[in-house]
Amino acid sequence: MDQQTMTNEENYAFDLTGYLHVPGALTRPEVARLNEAIDRAGSLEGMLGWEGDLREPFRDVLIHPQLVWYLNQIVGPGFRLDREPTILCDETCDTSAPLTGGNEPRDPALAYYHQNGRRFCEGVRVIWALSDVKAGDSGFVMLPCSHKSNVETPADILTGVDDADYLFRPELKAGDLLIVGLTVVQGMRAWQGEGPQRLLSYEYVGRGVMRSAGPGPESKEMPVPDWMAEMQPEQRASLYRPGYWDTTPPPTLKTDGERVTLDASRELFHPSIFVKNPNSDIDEKEFYFWDLNGYLVLRGVMDEAWLAEANAAIDKFENRIVVGEELARGSKALAGTGRPLLNGLTQLPNPYCDPFRRMLGHPAVEHRLNWMGGSGGRTGGGTAFCAVKGTSGHSLHDSNEPLNPTRGYVYHNGRSYCEAITVTWQLRDVAEADGGFACVPGSHKAYYPLPAGVRSCDDHMGLAKHVAMKAGDVLFFMDGGTTHGTLAWQSEISRRGILHKYSSRNFNRSGGELTHPKTRWGDLVAGMTDAQMTVMRGPDRDVFDKNVPRLTVANGAVGVSYERGSALYSKDAPTEPVAKQ
Numbered sequence: 176m177d178q179q180t181m182t183n184e185e186n187y188a189f190d191l192t193g194y195l196h197v198p199g200a201l202t203r204p205e206v207a208r209l210n211e212a213i214d215r216a217g218s219l220e221g222m223l224g225w226e227g228d229l230r231e232p233f234r235d236v237l238i239h240p241q242l243v244w245y246l247n248q249i250v251g252p253g254f255r256l257d258r259e260p261t262i263l264c265d266e267t268c269d270t271s272a273p274l275t276g277g278n279e280p281r282d283p284a285l286a287y288y289h290q291n292g293r294r295f296c297e298g299v300r301v302i303w304a305l306s307d308v309k310a311g312d313s314g315f316v317m318l319p320c321s322h323k324s325n326v327e328t329p330a331d332i333l334t335g336v337d338d339a340d341y342l343f344r345p346e347l348k349a350g351d352l353l354i355v356g357l358t359v360v361q362g363m364r365a366w367q368g369e370g371p372q373r374l375l376s377y378e379y380v381g382r383g384v385m386r387s388a389g390p391g392p393e394s395k396e397m398p399v400p401d402w403m404a405e406m407q408p409e410q411r412a413s414l415y416r417p418g419y420w421d422t423t424p425p426p427t428l429k430t431d432g433e434r435v436t437l438d439a440s441r442e443l444f445h446p447s448i449f450v451k452n453p454n455s456d457i458d459e460k461e462f463y464f465w466d467l468n469g470y471l472v473l474r475g476v477m478d479e480a481w482l483a484e485a486n487a488a489i490d491k492f493e494n495r496i497v498v499g500e501e502l503a504r505g506s507k508a509l510a511g512t513g514r515p516l517l518n519g520l521t522q523l524p525n526p527y528c529d530p531f532r533r534m535l536g537h538p539a540v541e542h543r544l545n546w547m548g549g550s551g552g553r554t555g556g557g558t559a560f561c562a563v564k565g566t567s568g569h570s571l572h573d574s575n576e577p578l579n580p581t582r583g584y585v586y587h588n589g590r591s592y593c594e595a596i597t598v599t600w601q602l603r604d605v606a607e608a609d610g611g612f613a614c615v616p617g618s619h620k621a622y623y624p625l626p627a628g629v630r631s632c633d634d635h636m637g638l639a640k641h642v643a644m645k646a647g648d649v650l651f652f653m654d655g656g657t658t659h660g661t662l663a664w665q666s667e668i669s670r671r672g673i674l675h676k677y678s679s680r681n682f683n684r685s686g687g688e689l690t691h692p693k694t695r696w697g698d699l700v701a702g703m704t705d706a707q708m709t710v711m712r713g714p715d716r717d718v719f720d721k722n723v724p725r726l727t728v729a730n731g732a733v734g735v736s737y738e739r740g741s742a743l744y745s746k747d748a749p750t751e752p753v754a755k756q
Contacts (some may be wrong), residue, residue, distance in 0.1 A: 181248050181722035187375040189249060189296075190289065193322035193359040196345065200241050200352035201303060202482035208232045209375065210305050219262040224699040233260065236303055237377065238706050244728045245354060246379055248297050252725040253382030253717075255710045259390070259699070263302070263315055263374040265366050271352045273333035274316070274362035278324045280445070281587045283580065283594055284384045284681035285357040287322045291622060291717065296322075297381040297580060298357035305373035306428025310367030315353075316342050318360035326364055328360055335364070347374075382725075383581045383682045385503020388423040389695030393564040395420050395690070402522045408437050408701050409536035413554050413677070416520075418689035418713050424682045425551035430542035432456045438550075443680075445549035449589030451482075453650055457546050465547065469619035469657030470642065476539055477600065477647035485530035485602050486671060489517060489559055492527065502569040503663075506631035509568030511663045515560035520673065531557050534600055534673065542649060544677060551680030557600075560672045562664035568610065571630050571639060571660035575621045581682035581717040584619045594679040597654040598752070601644045610662040611670055612650065619656035632662065683714035686745030690715040694752070703755040706733050716745035723748045 181189075192562040202210075210230045214331040216225050216611045222233040236242070237256065246254045261267055278286065279552045285298035308314055318341050331337040337672065340457065344364075345353060355361060380386055388394055397419040403411055412426035435691045438444065446455035448462050477485070496517045503509035520531035533538070534557060544552050564647045575583060582595040615629060628634030641662060644650060652659055654676060664670055678684045692700045700711050709724045716722065721740030726733055737750050744752045 177447070178712050178724050181245070187700055189354070190294070192319040193287065193356040194317065194352045195245070195249070195321065196347075197241070197245070197352040197354070198348065199350050200239070201236070201350040201491070203350065204360075205232070206305055206324075206349050207238070209303070210373065213262070213305075213373070213591060214392050219264065219267050220259070221309055222260060231749050233632065234703060234707050236727060237352060238733050240551040240728050240731050240733050242301060242352065243726045243733050246299070247726065247728070249294065249354065250299055250379060250381055253297050253723040254379050255382060255712050257298070257380045257384070258387045259641060260375060260377045262276065263363060263376045264372040267308040267327040268363040269367045270363045272362065273330075274318070274328075274360050275413040276358050277321050277328045278358050279588055281585065281592055282358060282681070283585070283592050283679065285380070285385055286580070287356055287358060288578060288580045288583075293578055294579050295381060296356050296533040297384050298386070299379050299431045300357055301377045301379060302353040302355065304349055304351040304353070305347050305375055308345065308347040308374070309368060310344070311574065312366065313344055313364045314366050314368070314372055314419035315374055316344050316362060316364050319343050322356040322358040324489035326713070331361070368399065381580070381717065382723050383684065383714050385417050385423070385681060385714045387714055389689060389697075390692070391558075391695050391697030393694045393697070394418060394612050397422050402528075405535065405620050406492045406521075406532055409435055411535075412437060412533050413552060415537060415553050415583075416687060417553065417683055418687065418695070425553065428536060428541045429550070430538055432542040432544050433538055435536050435538040435541045439661040443549055443551065444545055444547045445590060447589040447665060448546075455546065456542070461543070461544070462591065466652070467590060468616040469584070470616070470652035470659075471543070472613055472642065472644060473539060473543065473649040473651070474645070475647050476537070476649045476650045481530055481533065482602055485673070488520075488523060488527040488530060489561065489602070489671065492517065492523060503567040504631070506568070506570050508632040509570060509660075509663050511565050511567030511679070514566055514569070515561040517561055520557045522556070531673065534675065540598060540649060544596060544598070547591050547651065548597055548677075548679045552596070553680075554675045554677045555685065557673045558674050560670055560674060562611070562661075564664060564667055566664040566670075568632070568663040569660040571613070571615065571632065574615075574618050574625050574658045576624055577657055579655060579717070581684065584653050584656035585707055593653050593656060593683065595653065595655040596677045597652055598675045598677060599650040600673040600675075601646055601648045601650065602673065603646050603668065603728045604706070605642075605644045605670070605672075606666075607641050608641050609670070610664040611641070611672070613639050613651060613656040613660060613662050615639055619653050621658075625658055628656070629652055630753045636716040682717055684716055684717045686747035687713075688747070688748045689713040690745065703754060705752040708754050709735050715748055
């Protein structure tokens with residue numbers, strides 16, 4: 176940590192192989208203290224919650240200064256612990272089990288990203304060696320470079336039938352630190368060495384990653400309000416709140432373009448355009464348009480009767496429309512009055528909620544969401560955009576630069592991996608002269624920052640495109656990948672668009688009660704310091720660097736920063752210490 180950042184050699188090694196070996200990160204007294212605690216406790220699990228002074232060594236290495244320094248650069252600020260630590264050994268691991276990991280099929284919640292000098296390894300295993308591991312001892316094994324693999328790992332390699340040319344068995348000294356990306360193929364093989372096998376393993380993930388439910392009692396079951404209980408299971412599936420045991424993994428809606436069914440297995444359903452899914456029912460022209468432009472319009476999904484019911488419901492509750500802020504952000508071309516919105520559409524009294532609940536779990540829409548980003552997407556419910564003549568536009572925003580994995584787009588081996596998708600149901604025609612939705616096609620692959628003139632539309636260089644639509648059409652766009660916004664509304668007839676913002680199963684964009692350490696972990700966090708509490712938070716709204724509490728390292732000491740950035744942030748993220756002193 177003598178230099179400000181990792182060396183080129185360290186960066187090259189991790190980028191190339193997916194792991195980093197840091198010799199002698201722990202002193203001999205630190206190693207002895209950890210081993211003594213294990214011996215006294217007589218256990219190999221639950222160490223963060225052990226009684227008295229037995230837990231303190233494990234809470235100390237939870238936020239060890241050298242580890243924090245590396246993880247801030249490898250995972251990113253705001254990283255957090257995903258699950259309880261454990262000792263990797265024959266007693267705790269099934270050494271006959273297949274290895275896990277690999278980048279195909281891709282798991283965006285744990286994947287490795289790198290663009291324009293910025294790296295995000297969304298999941299890492301941190302191993303502290305508490306005893307030596309010599310050549311031939313085996314134990315922890317891995318396949319270097321597999322964090323970037325584009326081909327599914329053959330079964331014979333995972334099971335050990337034929338792994339001699341692939342497997343790497345790291346040699347470690349007590350006190351060494353090993354940081355391994357979770358998409359590196361890895362696992363355990365039987366211990367052949369002398370003496371105890373003690374590899375202390377912690378798993379850390381990015382600040383918004385959704386992977387594991389917390390063990391706290393308040394995270395056992397998602398509370399279901401009465402209005403949601405009235406809905407069909409297929410409609411409720413997209414309204415889940417992440418982080419509870421009964422929403423981890425999330426509900427799976429299987430689709431073929433005509434029907435939608437709730438799959439009790441909850442296994443990921445993510446069709447591919449390639450031969451491995453010959454019955455994917457993906458329209459190749461739609462897939463091409465989506466990948467090329469970053470948006471897609473599905474024509475004529477709603478019939479006249481459905482449109483009439485939805486418009487009548489908005490007319491009925493027009494007095495609930497709230498005029499929000501003006502969003503032109505200084506643009507001359509987009510200037511106007513605040514944006515009128517009507518929220519809570521799925522919670523309106525019967526029968527007025529019906530036309531909006533029908534938008535959830537709709538076969539044609541869910542079918543596209545499945546191939547765009549995989550099953551398990553969720554939304555908070557629809558919002559009606561009811562702009563009147565003179566309503567301001569919304570300055571164009573988002574893009575692929577700077578990179579943000581939680582809202583980005585990746586095409587990989589025949590699959591579209593889009594982590595945030597907005598679906599807009601059109602209740603009225605939108606002609607080009609009317610205003611409304613606009614985007615910059617292709618911007619989901621941009622590697623340069625958005626020019627100010629394009630953002631404001633005062634000089635968009637012909638890059639911004641207005642999308643004309645008819646009543647009953649449904650618009651999909653990459654919310655976070657594609658640069659998008661709205662033009663000022665010019666029509667005498669008010670706009671009627673129902674927006675559903677879908678987030679993938681992989682990342683949290685909405686905060687929530689389970690971001691709080693006590694709610695997620697229960698009594699396990701009792702007595703922790705504020706710095707330790709920082710990595711015990713649940714998945715939180717992930718925007719950019721200054722969104723959640725994050726650890727800093729200065730002069731070899733770990734501190735906590737609560738500084739806010741200018742981007743949106745979660746209301747659940749604290750602005751001051753939360754640990755009781």
